[in-house]
Amino acid sequence: MLKDFQKIGRDLFLSGLNSSHSGNLSVRYGDRIVITRRGSMLGHLEERDLIETGLAKNDSKIILASTEIGVHRAIYKGTSALAVVHAHPVHAIALSLLEDQIIPVDSEGAYLLHKIPVIGAEHTIGSKELENILPGLLSEYKIVMVRGHGSFAVGQMIEEAYQWTSCLEQVCRIICLTRSLHGEMKEKRFEKFTSW
Amino acid sequence: MDLYGWFGKALRVNLSTGVIKEEEIEKTLMMDWLGGRGLGTRMIYREVPAVCNPLGSENKLVFAAGPLTGSNFPGSGRFSVSAKSPLTGTIFDSNAGGTWGVRLKRCGFDMLIIEGAASTPVFLSIKDGAASLEDAGELWGNDVFETNHKIISILGKDVSVACIGPAGENQVKFAAIMNDAHRALGRGGLGAVMGAKKIKAVVVSGNKKVRVAHPEKMDLMVYESDKWIQASPITSKGLPEFGTPVLVNLFNELGVFPSYNFQGSQFANAGKISGEAIAETIYAGRKGCYRCPVQCTRMVKIGASTIPGPEYESLWALGPECGIDDLTVIAEANNLCNQLGLDTISTGVTIGCAMELEERGLLKTGLKFNDAVGLLRAIKQIASREGVGDLLAEGSRRMADSSGFSQYSMQVKGLELPAYDPRGMQGMGLGFATSNRGGCHLSAYMVGPEALGVPKMVDRFSTGGKAGLTITQQNINAAVDSLIICRFINLAVSEEYFARALSAATGVDYRPQDLHRIGERIWTLERLYNLQAGLDSSFDTLPPRLLEEPIAEGPSLGKTVELKPMLAEYYRFRGWDAAGIPTSKKLQELELEEYSC
Ligand code: SF4
Numbered sequence: 001m002l003k004d005f006q007k008i009g010r011d012l013f014l015s016g017l018n019s020s021h022s023g024n025l026s027v028r029y030g031d032r033i034v035i036t037r038r039g040s041m042l043g044h045l046e047e048r049d050l051i052e053t054g055l056a057k058n059d060s061k062i063i064l065a066s067t068e069i070g071v072h073r074a075i076y077k078g079t080s081a082l083a084v085v086h087a088h089p090v091h092a093i094a095l096s097l098l099e100d101q102i103i104p105v106d107s108e109g110a111y112l113l114h115k116i117p118v119i120g121a122e123h124t125i126g127s128k129e130l131e132n133i134l135p136g137l138l139s140e141y142k143i144v145m146v147r148g149h150g151s152f153a154v155g156q157m158i159e160e161a162y163q164w165t166s167c168l169e170q171v172c173r174i175i176c177l178t179r180s181l182h183g184e185m186k187e188k189r190f191e192k193f194t195s196w
Numbered sequence: 197m198d199l200y201g202w203f204g205k206a207l208r209v210n211l212s213t214g215v216i217k218e219e220e221i222e223k224t225l226m227m228d229w230l231g232g233r234g235l236g237t238r239m240i241y242r243e244v245p246a247v248c249n250p251l252g253s254e255n256k257l258v259f260a261a262g263p264l265t266g267s268n269f270p271g272s273g274r275f276s277v278s279a280k281s282p283l284t285g286t287i288f289d290s291n292a293g294g295t296w297g298v299r300l301k302r303c304g305f306d307m308l309i310i311e312g313a314a315s316t317p318v319f320l321s322i323k324d325g326a327a328s329l330e331d332a333g334e335l336w337g338n339d340v341f342e343t344n345h346k347i348i349s350i351l352g353k354d355v356s357v358a359c360i361g362p363a364g365e366n367q368v369k370f371a372a373i374m375n376d377a378h379r380a381l382g383r384g385g386l387g388a389v390m391g392a393k394k395i396k397a398v399v400v401s402g403n404k405k406v407r408v409a410h411p412e413k414m415d416l417m418v419y420e421s422d423k424w425i426q427a428s429p430i431t432s433k434g435l436p437e438f439g440t441p442v443l444v445n446l447f448n449e450l451g452v453f454p455s456y457n458f459q460g461s462q463f464a465n466a467g468k469i470s471g472e473a474i475a476e477t478i479y480a481g482r483k484g485c486y487r488c489p490v491q492c493t494r495m496v497k498i499g500a501s502t503i504p505g506p507e508y509e510s511l512w513a514l515g516p517e518c519g520i521d522d523l524t525v526i527a528e529a530n531n532l533c534n535q536l537g538l539d540t541i542s543t544g545v546t547i548g549c550a551m552e553l554e555e556r557g558l559l560k561t562g563l564k565f566n567d568a569v570g571l572l573r574a575i576k577q578i579a580s581r582e583g584v585g586d587l588l589a590e591g592s593r594r595m596a597d598s599s600g601f602s603q604y605s606m607q608v609k610g611l612e613l614p615a616y617d618p619r620g621m622q623g624m625g626l627g628f629a630t631s632n633r634g635g636c637h638l639s640a641y642m643v644g645p646e647a648l649g650v651p652k653m654v655d656r657f658s659t660g661g662k663a664g665l666t667i668t669q670q671n672i673n674a675a676v677d678s679l680i681i682c683r684f685i686n687l688a689v690s691e692e693y694f695a696r697a698l699s700a701a702t703g704v705d706y707r708p709q710d711l712h713r714i715g716e717r718i719w720t721l722e723r724l725y726n727l728q729a730g731l732d733s734s735f736d737t738l739p740p741r742l743l744e745e746p747i748a749e750g751p752s753l754g755k756t757v758e759l760k761p762m763l764a765e766y767y768r769f770r771g772w773d774a775a776g777i778p779t780s781k782k783l784q785e786l787e788l789e790e791y792s793c
Contacts, residue, residue: 021652038429038649040653049653058433058434058437058438059472060434060444060446060470060471062429062434062437062442063430063433063442063648064446064649065429067427067429069433070429070433123427125423126428126432
């Protein structure tokens, strides 16, 4: 398991989806959860950075777990996910400050993600509000953006949740680039996805 | 003078003459030393000769609140007491939560200085600024709970009592001062200083409002700090759900949970006495100090009574350190220590040492590891100084010295070590060795970086970089102890917030680096005092077991504390010479030239 976490953590960092100490990953095993340690460096994960604690129940390991442990738990309880990736993708965060939803304009993004909801909350870190809102959305969408904060993606494996995260950032880069070109869009493909 | 945060007033009580008078505290003094430990250190340095007998009338007790005490800032309901310690001979500060500090402040005082010694037992009552010394003949001999109860039934529910029990009266070298019945100014034997002065209790109650200079800025800091406290799993989940014993399983797994007087670094039955075990068996609710959202105190059910449960350190000292794995016994022993007014850590570690000496056939103490009856008996004997208790009441260093086997005493500068095996946490070892008050985990609190990842996780086995980190931690914690804020809040909220809250409370502009500098000045002044008291660099060491005996098994296998290189670096980084004496350049830099060794 450490290898999986290390591989994805490193890729998330190297592809700029997280800053040095941001983001967190988890997987669910029955009624247990393995989550990255609070303040760990995803690009340099070691054994001591993987914290196992209860899915519903706290134990002493909770004090080492990621600040987002509550949100990860809520997602597992409210969805069928077995893995969660939380990242801070830069272009997606920028777009989240302008939009209520992100609609891909590229083919791959459109096929894979259709639409990415953007939600706002007063408290965005370790937040009870997010624990309430996210599970519902993530049972319908693969990935959700929290305005100004970052993404939460679900999957059956961390690689899958990582894929949605990476894809989201690609989608957003393309949107940002396209907008910066100031041209008129030739294809209004995104309109069909607004009802997704 | 228009003051915010502080009142600028001290109350000085001379027990020898009975004279009580109010004094102004200069604003610059408060700005430089903040309150709590800082103000206490400065007062003790100025007024108590370093070479005096700590149990003589020359010693003084300085009770001090801080500029945030009485504000809404989380974890700020604390106060500290400073004196020369009868256990360590060092300058010493101890702090506690509850409500006492807030009530002292509401009397309109930042500081209370008690000097001299009474000829017959007295207690001091301060009500809304009016103070009187009362006869405590009836209270003398009462335990902490009885004393608390009697005083409250006479003076009413709106008072807070800080008092001593039989241990303090009998000048046990590690007697505690207990406030609000169960909160302890535990370490260093400050209760014995009260006992020697024949002052049974200090009772406070007041209604003065503590004025905040910028209430809207303070509200923002309270809001932001609460947000961090809620976001951190330590302060929002771990401590509220399991209390400080949340650390038991964690430290046992790391192989830094000492047992049997530090002969082991793990305890086979740790799971039976962990925070989780308490939650599943004897847990009966939680409580906390004034204005604290964490509420880390466990209430536990033992037989028909519900009592405050042991904190992590107490649980360890009265448990694994003595080979005990029965939660009920540990909770009873903890309650007994509170009732008699004993420091739980020093009590447990001294008894643990006596058990090892007995088992090795080096000293007749009648105590054996895992002997619950013996443990409870020894606690009572210590408090009353009966039988072997008289020897144990002197602390583990003097007890082990008396048998000629001082190497079995697990202490630094006479202060018994707490629940961390530093062989598996090198910075903790350096912190213990260099702490101005002796073997204390709170001065550097390397638990943060070496185990909990606060502010960042560092390699616990590495010695590299530990000197600098230990110094930074010691400095900032000295400032935090002066504000005065609970160490656990410190795990979620950074000094940037403390500086802003301090500025909002006082109207004086402070930045985080100012707190570091204030902390360094406090640390240095404490060091100068200790040097004057004769505690040179030869005291900056650890028990031989930790330096020479590698851990025999577990995750910290083969480790000892590599103190020498860390210590040399520590002196250099502190700007001290090779003998551990602050250089004149350093004193100049800190504007402490007027103070010298
Ligand atoms: S965290 Fe615990 S000890 Fe600290 S102020 Fe809160 S209740 Fe008191």
